[in-house]
Amino acid sequence: MLSFIARRLGLLIPTFFGVTLLTFALIRLIPGDPVEVMMGERRVDPQMHAEAMERLGLNKPLYAQYLDYIGDLAQGDLGESLRTRTSVWSEFLTLFPATLELSLAALLFAGTLGLTAGVIAALKRGSLFDHGVMGIALTGYSMPIFWWGLLLIMFFSVNLGWTPVSGRIDLLYDIPPVTGFMLIDSLLSDEEGAFVDALQHLILPAVVLGTIPLAVIARMTRSAMLEVLREDYVRTARAKGLSPARVVFVHGLRNALIPVLTVFGLQVGALLAGAVLTETIFSWPGIGKWLIESIGARDYPVVQNGILLIACLVILVNFVVDILYGLANPRIRHQR
Amino acid sequence: MANCPRLLIHLLLCGALAAASQTFAASDDLVVCTEASPEGFDIVQYTAATTADASAETLFERLLAFAPGTTQLIPGLAERWEASVDGLNYTFHLRHGVKFHSTTWFTPSRDFNADDVLWSFQRQLDPQHPWHAQSLRGFPYAEAMGMAALIERIERLDDYRVRFVLKHPEAPFLADLAMGFASIYSAEYADQLLKAGTPERLNSQPIGTGPFVFERYAKDAQVRYRGNPQYWQGAPALQRLIFAITADPNVRQQKLKADDCQIALYPRPVDIPALKADTALQVLELDSLLTAYIGINTRHPPLDDVRVRQALNLAFDRAAYLRAQYGEGGASLAVAPYPATLLGYNEQLSPWPYDPPRARRLLREAGHQDGFKLSIWTRPGGGPTNPNPGIGAQMLQADLAAIGIQADIRVFEWGELIKRAKNGEHDLVFMGWAGDNGDPDNFLTPNLSCAAAESGENQAGWCDAQFDALISQARQVQAPAQRAELYRQALAIFHEQAPWIALAHPKQFSALRREVKGFVLSPMGSNNFARVTRQ
Numbered sequence: 028m029l030s031f032i033a034r035r036l037g038l039l040i041p042t043f044f045g046v047t048l049l050t051f052a053l054i055r056l057i058p059g060d061p062v063e064v065m066m067g068e069r070r071v072d073p074q075m076h077a078e079a080m081e082r083l084g085l086n087k088p089l090y091a092q093y094l095d096y097i098g099d100l101a102q103g104d105l106g107e108s109l110r111t112r113t114s115v116w117s118e119f120l121t122l123f124p125a126t127l128e129l130s131l132a133a134l135l136f137a138g139t140l141g142l143t144a145g146v147i148a149a150l151k152r153g154s155l156f157d158h159g160v161m162g163i164a165l166t167g168y169s170m171p172i173f174w175w176g177l178l179l180i181m182f183f184s185v186n187l188g189w190t191p192v193s194g195r196i197d198l199l200y201d202i203p204p205v206t207g208f209m210l211i212d213s214l215l216s217d218e219e220g221a222f223v224d225a226l227q228h229l230i231l232p233a234v235v236l237g238t239i240p241l242a243v244i245a246r247m248t249r250s251a252m253l254e255v256l257r258e259d260y261v262r263t264a265r266a267k268g269l270s271p272a273r274v275v276f277v278h279g280l281r282n283a284l285i286p287v288l289t290v291f292g293l294q295v296g297a298l299l300a301g302a303v304l305t306e307t308i309f310s311w312p313g314i315g316k317w318l319i320e321s322i323g324a325r326d327y328p329v330v331q332n333g334i335l336l337i338a339c340l341v342i343l344v345n346f347v348v349d350i351l352y353g354l355a356n357p358r359i360r361h362q363r
Numbered sequence: 364m365a366n367c368p369r370l371l372i373h374l375l376l377c378g379a380l381a382a383a384s385q386t387f388a389a390s391d392d393l394v395v396c397t398e399a400s401p402e403g404f405d406i407v408q409y410t411a412a413t414t415a416d417a418s419a420e421t422l423f424e425r426l427l428a429f430a431p432g433t434t435q436l437i438p439g440l441a442e443r444w445e446a447s448v449d450g451l452n453y454t455f456h457l458r459h460g461v462k463f464h465s466t467t468w469f470t471p472s473r474d475f476n477a478d479d480v481l482w483s484f485q486r487q488l489d490p491q492h493p494w495h496a497q498s499l500r501g502f503p504y505a506e507a508m509g510m511a512a513l514i515e516r517i518e519r520l521d522d523y524r525v526r527f528v529l530k531h532p533e534a535p536f537l538a539d540l541a542m543g544f545a546s547i548y549s550a551e552y553a554d555q556l557l558k559a560g561t562p563e564r565l566n567s568q569p570i571g572t573g574p575f576v577f578e579r580y581a582k583d584a585q586v587r588y589r590g591n592p593q594y595w596q597g598a599p600a601l602q603r604l605i606f607a608i609t610a611d612p613n614v615r616q617q618k619l620k621a622d623d624c625q626i627a628l629y630p631r632p633v634d635i636p637a638l639k640a641d642t643a644l645q646v647l648e649l650d651s652l653l654t655a656y657i658g659i660n661t662r663h664p665p666l667d668d669v670r671v672r673q674a675l676n677l678a679f680d681r682a683a684y685l686r687a688q689y690g691e692g693g694a695s696l697a698v699a700p701y702p703a704t705l706l707g708y709n710e711q712l713s714p715w716p717y718d719p720p721r722a723r724r725l726l727r728e729a730g731h732q733d734g735f736k737l738s739i740w741t742r743p744g745g746g747p748t749n750p751n752p753g754i755g756a757q758m759l760q761a762d763l764a765a766i767g768i769q770a771d772i773r774v775f776e777w778g779e780l781i782k783r784a785k786n787g788e789h790d791l792v793f794m795g796w797a798g799d800n801g802d803p804d805n806f807l808t809p810n811l812s813c814a815a816a817e818s819g820e821n822q823a824g825w826c827d828a829q830f831d832a833l834i835s836q837a838r839q840v841q842a843p844a845q846r847a848e849l850y851r852q853a854l855a856i857f858h859e860q861a862p863w864i865a866l867a868h869p870k871q872f873s874a875l876r877r878e879v880k881g882f883v884l885s886p887m888g889s890n891n892f893a894r895v896t897r898q
């Protein structure tokens with residue numbers, strides 16, 4: 028197990044450099060530079076353009092810019108946004124908790140409902156419930172997020188008035204950021220009703236963001252369970268007279284979880300990607316919107332380091348998932 | 364397992380109960396749904412309208428101001444001014460007793476005076492000024508407006524008088540001083556920041572003299588202000604002003620309906636009828652200083668032939684284009700580069716009619732009876748001047764095909780489109796322009812002068828010596844009537860030479876709750892909430 032972890036850790040280093048090189052190159056391949064985009068249709072005097080590029084350090088050859096970038100990274104310096112002059116790290120720390128809170132809520136929603144629905148559908152294979160769940164899962168998977176989000180807002184927020192339209196909390200609550208997680212910050216504040224309000228604001232975005240992962244997890248759980256339930260050792264367990272619940276959860280679900288765990292890991296990346304649209308619909312101040320706007324503004328330090336931070340996170344989650352494989356199924360651990 | 368749906372229903376019911384017991388906005392609070400975060404609060408570094416709303420219109424003021432809803436200049440921080448006969452000297456008499464904001468991070472020790480005016484301009488104009496290099500981005504507006512080339516020096520006559528000495532007469536100069544980049548900052552606060560080694564706070568903890576005092580900004584979520592109790596025009600009726608950053612126009616509309624915000628800025632033209640139909644809402648509309656046009660690259664044959672350019676103007680059904688893009692009544696047909704509300708508009712000019720047979724005749728006369736090929740350039744995402752670029756380009760393509768011109772549509776991301784258009788690589792390009800100060804020159808010199816043709820901002824690459832002489836002269840003449848006559852002549856040349864297909868002057872709209880009073884749209888597209896009340 029230790030050598031397996033060491034091998035995986037060793038792979039992280041080239042992956043890290045690959046990501047830095049890729050983001051550095053890709054953002055510069057997009058035509059237009061930060062000064063041109065900033066000026067829009069307005070007149071850009073060539074001398075002014077050259078001076079601004081020099082001030083931003085963008086007049087150097089590309090290899091020198093890349094070496095500067097890596098040098099800064101080695102010192103833990105993620106640079107500052109060309110637009111706001113705020114450090115990338117502090118902007119990331121301001122916005123990331125919002126995305127994480129939303130993604131965790133979505134994952135909780137998708138994981139709980141998806142696993143439950145998948146297991147029941149597998150146990151009642153061919154039943155109306157099975158067909159219904161799989162039909163809904165397929166619909167959920169094919170749902171355009173933007174449309175789905177607006178539909179839910181129209182129904183639950185505007186027609187029924189049950190949930191707020193957008194944002195993280197009613198703006199009449201003035202909650203200063205402490206942890207950046209609104210559920211926690213609202214609890215820490217003295218404002219009465221703030222926590223319920225924050226929770227209420229989280230419901231629709233979490234449902235929208237969790238819809239596709241929910242569909243994937245439900246389908247994956249169902250098929251994994253069906254496969255496992257046909258295994259000899261499950262039949263043996265049943266023959267030994269074990270209770271159906273023990274057969275399903277201990278012998279069945281534990282083994283069926285391995286592919287589901289993979290999906291969970293991959294869904295973290297998908298959630299972060301999907302968060303861009305959900306954040307836009309629900310005016311959720313997270314990193315998705317931040318990165319998209321930064322690409323539009325050619326804010327090189329934000330794009331490079333923002334993507335690097337997310338890539339590190341996804342790599343880390345997948346690394347943890349790899350370790351969890353071993354815990355879920357000792358055979359994998361021994362094979363490696 | 365069976366408990367899961369119950370849990371969901373329970374959560375939703377909790378939400379309903381919480382919604383019922385929720386504190387509703389007090390009548391002295393105003394939540395404004397706007398479309399984007401401010402890039403910062405040091406307005407001289409930025410050009411976006413949303414940034415100007417969050418800083419120039421709320422926190423700062425200028426020597427002059429635009430009267431609400433018009434382009435007429437009125438006194439601001441200067442109570443009056445005099446211009447010398449030669450138009451080279453402007454003396455401003457500053458207002459007494461104007462206080463800078465008092466906050467937890469700054470308490471002013473003195474009132475606004477001439478030092479603040481000098482600091483605010485010298486910082487942008489003088490490369491040796493200690494604050495000049497603090498802006499990595501430079502000062503885009505002041506630089507684009509050529510202020511360093513215009514202002515010879517600024518003299519401090521005494522505490523409450525300053526004199527601007529210009530290098531040459533410039534009629535739009537006073538209007539320039541009412542623009543966001545001419546905002547007045549506290550020199551005392553700036554000194555304090557520089558001494559403390561925290562100059563970046565000028566951008567994140569702004570201090571001005573405006574109607575609202577900055578409280579807090581949460582990126583992509585909200586900007587919070589409180590009413591300035593010491594405001595020299597009287598404290599605003601609003602105790603709290605909150606900008607809710609809501610990128611999607613549909614969501615802004617839904618939030619307005621749910622009373623989560625009381626003003627929704629930048630509604631989509633297609634949503635206007637539905638908003639007007641809602642009895643709880645009101646929709647404000649105003650002819651704005653926007654012009655949508657298609658730049659014809661006059662340097663690319665056969666577009667260098669005026670007959671071909673006129674044929675293009677005659678071939679395009681712009682009435683249909685306006686209906687498709689802006690909805691019924693959402694825009695007026697453009698005849699000139701700027702709308703009829705500005706000085707020197709030539710009422711005698713009539714729009715090019717939709718007349719394909721005449722267009723074909725002109726092409727025949729120009730020797731292109733068999734047509735030719737060209738490219739139409741546009742952008743992928745819509746904006747106020749071009750809500751649906753794809754449809755617009757297809758409509759033009761179809762109309763050109765009807766007179767035998769084969770057009771390829773090429774879609775470029777905005778940054779690349781600007782860059783390539785400046786290099787003159789296009790044949791036809793969909794563009795737009797937003798006027799900043801209500802002066803005709805603000806439309807003509809940046810877009811149609813020979814200097815702009817040289818630098819590439821004039822996408823038509825059109826340089827007409829007579830037109831250029833007229834607009835240069837009009838820039839230097841002080842008498843409005845004389846200026847107006849020069850512009851009328853210039854517009855006649857523009858119309859005849861057809862370097863653009865002038866498309867539309869889109870209207871601007873804002874949607875608000877019925878109880879909101881005192882909000883006035885500005886033709887410059889800025890949004891000011893100083894006199895807004897909720898009744």
